[in-house]
């Protein structure tokens with residue numbers, strides 16, 4: 001089966017849409033009718049065929065459009081991609097991981113031929129056919145991390161391990177939930193997460209750091225995180241907050257179903273072999289309330305989760321101003337019936 | 347923990363006490379590459395127990411065609427190195443872990459100073475190759491008692507920034523001279539006997555080096571000792587630890603689930619809570635702080651032993 | 662006035678433990694007019710700290726310079742402002758050896774800026790000592806236009822480059838040596854809270 005890629009936008013006229021198949025495979029993040037902050041970590045890759053968990057780096061119908069959106073963001077603000085000098089080797093590690101995985105998992109879309117360090121990479125959806133020398137940056141048009149993450153959906157952080165901590169020393173970040181790579185690059189794990197309310201007190205990041213330090217090169221992991229975004233906008237950066245901020249206040253009972261999106265991050269964790277750095281890809285999936293409600297289980301459950309959520313959390317996730325309209329809208333899909341356990345639709 | 351089933355393809359005596367082993371995939375498949383300073387854990391089945399020792403990889407980290415380690419025969423140890431020296435032959439099957447790294451280079455450093463004592467040269471052999479590929483400035487100082495003891499000599503390139511100090515030949519290593527006047531951003535790494543590690547740390551502190559620029563790896567195999575017993579809380583069972591067995595090995599032999607990585611008291615993975623301790627824990631690890639040792643509420647089973655009436659573990 | 666006590670904040674907000682002499686080991690000292698007092702206090706606790714110290718005073722008046730001169734540092738330099746001081750700081754750092762301590766005293770802007778230069782030159786964080794003296798004004802980076810506004814004393818404030826009204830976060834970037842300013846009326850343009858004085 002060859003994949004069809006949508007011609008769509010994530011800004012301006014916002015023509016982004018999910019096909020029926022994309023809706024069914026949406027990584028709905030709630031496995032029960034309530035939300036509690038938890039670390040909810042699973043091994044990755046691995047999951048039902050066709051799900052976004054099946055392969056190391058999921059490629060879906062939004063691939064080409066997302067890469068175009070990244071190009072627009074980078075043209076406007078090249079600092080969204082940064083790598084401190086000592087992170088180049090980690091960049092090559094990441095390039096290898098992504099190329100090898102994609103060529104293995106999507107042979108009809110990607111091809112990689114390696115003869116020692118002479119590599120030949122074909123990316124059919126983006127029309128790229130490139131020969132280069134592995135570990136020789138002069139043979140690529142840009143650094144290895146930038147080169148490969150211009151061809152991979154989601155944001156990427158590369159963390160350098162030292163002094164018992166992890167340092168955010170490189171990244172490609174164009175679809176972030178409100179943090180600035182340019183500002184945070186070079187920070188350690190606690191500094192980088194410092195603005196997250198309460199979490200330090202709850203010891204969440206101590207545990208998370210411990211877990212991440214123990215990730216080995218033989219086993220990688222994933223977790224889901226979520227937030228809410230008005231309009232299918234990838235670039236919800238602080239840099240452009242003054243440009244997209246007003247849209248947040250444009251939600252009405254009439255448009256909430258179409259304009260309010262559940263934004264899910266599929267976060268994965270990989271120990272890279274040559275650099276011993278950690279790769280932290282953060283893949284973003286968007287689905288509006290209307291489309292979520294096409295799966296009766298999800299409509300019911302999302303209503304219950306958001307109705308009962310801690311107001312502080314709604315504030316932190318940035319949808320407190322629209323909370324009431326969202327819950328009122330979702331109420332129509334909740335007939336009180338029981339929901340089955342797990343995240344997948346019935 | 348995922349394992350690699352490999353074949354022993356080469357064994358070479360580097361010195362009277364040290365042998366080099368090479369392992370490859372039996373079908374010639376490439377092995378995972380690694381970073382300078384990484385180690386693997388080698389399984390040594392011996393009767394009804396499996397001994398596991400960790401060894402630094404000494405081969406090229408970017409070369410997945412095989413893994414190489416160097417093993418020094420320790421006749422007073424638990425028998426792991428003796429097993430490698432006497433029972434392992436070319437052509438044998440051997441099971442090892444994937445590489446993990448607890449002694450990585452700080453790639454930000456402006457310059458790397460590597461200091462090895464005796465068999466402590468091993469992690470530097472892969473690091474040298476990594477530094478060479480990255481063309482980073484470094485100097486290596488390798489101290490050994492005699493040329494016979496300096497097994498690493500055969501594996502070291504002949505280069506101006508590699509200095510060998512043989513004490514029998516009167517060439518003792520002068521740590522003060524090595525560390526004084528290094529440029530800002532230099533990092534120092536030491537691997538070897540405890541005494542060398544603390545001598546470098548002391549000298550660096552005297553010269554005002556920040557601790558974060560001083561790294562070390564004391565890779566010791568678990569010491570043997572007197573037999574003892576532990577009680578496992580979940581099952582209430584008593585597990586016997588033999589004289590030549592580590593506590594971790596005894597627990598594994600009794601099918602008790604327990605996590606590990608380095609098996610050398612350096613990574614913290616095997617850290618276990620003590621529920622009851624009537625006696626004295628013999629802490630041999632490099633992980634717990636002095637205060638934690640004194641409390642006797644935690645133990646690192648990969649290295650530490652016990653002497654006394656009763657020890658119960660939260661497992 | 663001793664080292665300023667700041668109210669507790671998030672992990673990314675720097676704290677300043679105060680200067681402690683490392684004796685006659687090599688030192689680089691950078692201070693503004695208010696910070697010079699901290700150097701005087703440091704030297705009065707242990708005069709040998711000046712034996713191998715290069716002192717750089719930024720924007721200090723003549724009487725301050727002569728007070729430091731009286732402490733007999735190995736060398737004393739002056740610069741009218743941070744920008745003018747930068748090349749000299751870089752020069753001193755590039756010639757420095759392991760075991761050098763960097764002593765910083767004065768405003769958060771000065772300490773943040775020089776600490777950023779020093780870590781970029783390879784100086785480990787532990788080798789940097791800081792003592793806050795004088796103004797609690799902040800050096801702010803506008804997250805939108807990336808421009809730096811020096812000496813910010815109110816929250817919110819106006820970005821001196823793009824003109825947006827920014828609120829003052831405690832989130833601090835060591836690499837930039839600056840706090841983060843974010844548009845305060847992004848969602849509701851024109852609705853701006855009253856400016857408050859920034860406090861310690």
Ligand code: FES
Pocket residue numbers: 605606607608609610611612613614615616617631633646647648649
């Ligand atoms: S296994 Fe590493 S400390 Fe015990």
